[in-house]
Amino acid sequence: MEQRAAExxxxxxxxxxxxDLVNAMRGIAAARAQRARGLIDGANTYARTVAQxxxxxxxxxxxxxxxxxxxxxxxxxxxxxxxxxQGFNGGYTEQLLATLPGPLxxxxxxxxxVGGAQAERMARARGLTLEGSAPLxxxxxxxxxxxxxxxxxxxxxxxxxxxxxxxxIHGELVGANQFRIRQQRLLPLDLQPLRSAGRPRPLVxxxxxxxxEGLSSEYVSAMLAQAVLxxxxxxxxxxxxxxxxxxxxxxxxxxxxxxxxxxxxxxAITAEVVxxxxxxxxx
Numbered sequence: 401m402e403q404r405a406a407e408x409x410x411x412x413x414x415x416x417x418x419x420d421l422v423n424a425m426r427g428i429a430a431a432r433a434q435r436a437r438g439l440i441d442g443a444n445t446y447a448r449t450v451a452q453x454x455x456x457x458x459x460x461x462x463x464x465x466x467x468x469x470x471x472x473x474x475x476x477x478x479x480x481x482x483x484x485x486q487g488f489n490g491g492y493t494e495q496l497l498a499t500l501p502g503p504l505x506x507x508x509x510x511x512x513x514v515g516g517a518q519a520e521r522m523a524r525a526r527g528l529t530l531e532g533s534a535p536l537x538x539x540x541x542x543x544x545x546x547x548x549x550x551x552x553x554x555x556x557x558x559x560x561x562x563x564x565x566x567x568x569i570h571g572e573l574v575g576a577n578q579f580r581i582r583q584q585r586l587l588p589l590d591l592q593p594l595r596s597a598g599r600p601r602p603l604v605x606x607x608x609x610x611x612x613e614g615l616s617s618e619y620v621s622a623m624l625a626q627a628v629l630x631x632x633x634x635x636x637x638x639x640x641x642x643x644x645x646x647x648x649x650x651x652x653x654x655x656x657x658x659x660x661x662x663x664x665x666x667x668a669i670t671a672e673v674v675x676x677x678x679x680x681x682x683x
Contacts, residue, residue, distance in 0.1 A: 404664060405661070405664055405665075405668075408657055408660055408661045408664065409661070411657055412654065412657050412658070412661070415650055415653050415654055415657065416654070418646075418650055419647070419650045419651075419654070422643050422646045422647050422650060423643075423647070425488065425639065425643050426640060426643040426644065426647065429636040429637075429639040429640040429643060430636070430640055432539070432540065432632070432633075432636045433632075433633045433636035433637050433640065435539075435540045435541075436540040436629050436630075436632045436633035436636070437573065437633055439540050439541075439543065439629055440573070440626070440629050440630065440633070443543070443622065443625045443626045443629055444626065446622050446625070447619065447622035447623060447625075447626060450615060450618050450619045450622050451594055451619060453615055454591070454594050454612060454615045454616065454619060455594040457608050457611050457612045457615060458591060458594055458612065460608040461608050461609060461612065475508065475561075475562070475563055475564055476508045476509075476510065476511055476563070477511065477563055477564060477565045477566065477567050478511045478512075478513065478531075478554075478557060478558070478563035478565070478566045478567070479500060479510065479511060479512045479513065479566075479567050479569060480513045480514075480515070480550070480554060480566060480567070480568050480569070480586065481496055481497070481500070481512065481513070481514050481515065481519060481523075481569045481570070482496075482515040482516060482519075482536060482550075482568070482569065482570035482571070482627055482628065482631040483496050483497070483514060483515065483516035483518060483519020483520075483522070483523075483536075483631075484516050484518040484519055484536075484635045484638075485516045485517050485518060485519075485535060485536040485537065485538060485632075485635065486517070486518060486538070486635070486639075487518050488639055488642060488643070489518075489635055489638040489639045489642055490638050490639070490641055490642030490645070491638075492571065492634070492635055492638035492639075493516070493518055493519045493522050494522070495581055496519065496569055496570070496571070496581055497519070497522060497523060497526065499569055499581055499583060500512070500528075500569070509529060510528065510529070511531055511557075511561075511563060512528055512529070512530055512531060513530065513531055513532045513533065513534075513550075513553055513554065513557055514530055514532075514533045514534075515533070515534050515535070515536045515546075515550055515628075515631070516535070516536045516631075516635075517535050517536075520533040531557045531560075532553045532556065532557055533553075534546070534549050534550055534553050536628060536631065536632065536635075537628060537632050540629060540632055540633075543625050543628050543629055543632070544625060546628050547621055547624040547625040547627075547628050548621065550624050550628070551617075551620060551621050551624055554566065554586075554620075565585055565587060565588065566585070566586040566587040567583055567584070567585060567586065568583070568584050568585070568586040568623075568624075568627055569581070569582070569583045570582060570627045570628075570630060570631040570634070571630060571631050571633075571634025571635060571638070572630045572634065573630055573633050573634060573637075577637060577640075578637070579630075579633070579634035579637050579638070582630075586620065586623060586624075587620065589616055589619065589620070
């Protein structure tokens with residue numbers, strides 16, 4: 401019985417240690433999600449500013465010259481999936497990978513770029529062939545360098561082989577503490593809403609088509625920065641939810657072990673009383 405009591409105390413100490421670890425991870429995940437949430441407004445303002453500049457340049461171009469043409473027959477789209485950088489996220493990366501299409505008709509395999517170290521490992525474990533991969537951010541402040549890296553990775557993939565479209569898959573914040581999996585078209589850019597914005601014609605000293613090309617590249621970078629921030633926040637919210645569930649399980653395990661310890665102590669007391677009573681009868 402003494403050995404059983406020692407085992408229970410050792411298990412309680414181990415569970416308490418896990419509880420401390422889970423609480424630390426909850427705090428880190430909450431802080432990172434909050435930091436990313438605070439930077440999203442700035443990324444949105446950046447994207448709106450570039451979009452407004454594009455709208456003004458579009459006023460200088462005939463519509464048939466401004467619209468991008470992607471007429472690549474019988475080619476699959478290129479997918480850019482922003483998954484998790486780190487683990488312990490309650491199946492967040494699995495949710496993202498589940499949105500990818502199944503085997504494509506014809507002889508064309510799925511074209512896939514992946515952001516996030518954990519997402520890369522899981523995609524390869526599923527037998528998916530990647531055209532490229534890049535790490536995402538551990539801290540939201542690194543978003544610009546990350547988005548530029550992803551943009552370069554995307555351009556390299558398109559330089560090797562063009563695609564009719566680029567589909568972006570990532571986690572997106574909705575509300576204060578919720579997220580969803582979103583798929584959006586990154587390329588070709590839909591310029592018609594910008595054209596219909598009716599911006600005044602600016603005075604420029606550069607060819608409008610060339611200026612629009614540069615602004616379009618900047619706008620794609622802005623969209624990638626938005627996606628990286630949302631993805632980082634969503635990953636940490638998923639981790640926060642997973643750690644909250646782990647905290648509940650640890651609390652339940654602690655209650656169970658403490659109940660076992662109390663029962664063992666009561667059994668020991670009962671055994672002592674029985675032994676004492678047996679001794680008294682023998683007097």
